[in-house]
Amino acid sequence: MxxxxxxxxxxxxxxxxxxxxxxxxxxxxxxxxxxxxxxxxxxxxxxxxxxxxxxxxSGNKLFPRNAEKRTDAERFEAIADGLADVLLAHVYERRMRPEEKVHQPWLDLQWRKAERALDLLNEAPPRLAGKLHGGHLAVAATLGYLGLRFEGKWERGRPKLKRWMKRFEELHPELSKLLPDA
Missing domain, CATH: 3.40.30.10 (Glutaredoxin)
Structure with missing residues (x-):
């Protein structure tokens, strides 16, 4: 993207x-x-x-030059990347182990981390007004992955984030077609 x-x-x-x-x-x-x-x-x-x-x-097409705005964009990128990391840990625990060896406390820990990150993003998602930046792209990509692997689970109780993703897809259909799918 x-x-x-x-x-x-x-x-x-x-x-x-x-x-x-x-x-x-x-x-x-x-x-x-x-x-x-x-x-x-x-x-x-x-x-x-x-x-x-x-x-x-690209000559700085992905991040603002203004230090404060760039830090905000990088913060969104970091939370999205960290969220993707804990989601992958969750997916691999189930995918790579026989069911009887899956460590449920590990899965629960990873999901709690994911929920905290999602709640933070729900409280204050990146603003879609103005110039699109790397933070927007990272959040959209991670939510796209969540939709693929955890559809229906991440959206509950997060109406702002759900609306944010829908709006991102409406505003940027050319980028939305690059989101993960089955």
Whole structure:
């Protein structure tokens, strides 16, 4: 989404991380997504590092130049990325273990972290009036992932955040089509 918003051409390649495909692990020894290959073949990995790289090459199209506004955008990016981390921990606990070995206290802990982050975003989601920034994109991408893996669970009790996502999709259909889907 960030590359599309910044007007940077890109090719998206879908991989199954658990299969450790050569094209992924040769670029990122951690075997994690997202991983970006620059035009000269250099890898950039981790969402925040990729976002900063795209911001630099786009001439600051992803983050405000004003220090206070940039800090706000980075704060939204950080809470969205942290939320994605705890959601992945939750998903992998179920996906990688036999049912009888799933550690429910771990799942409960991760979900409590997710709920706190979602509640914070519900209280004060990033404003959609004005220029779109990396914080908006990170929040939208994470909510898109939540819709894919936890549909119907994250929205309860969070009407502002649910409306925010609907409004983001209405205002930015070209970006919304890049959100995760089955």
């Amino acid at each position: 960030a590359a599309a918003h910044a007007g940077i051409p890109f090719e998206s390649v879908v991989v199954t991380t658990s299969a450790e495909p050569d094209n992924l692990v040769s670029a990122n020894p951690l075997g994690k997504i997202p991983t970006l290959l620059t035009d000269d073949g250099k890898p950039v990995f981790d969402s925040r590092a990729i976002m900063q790289y795209l911001n630099r090459v």
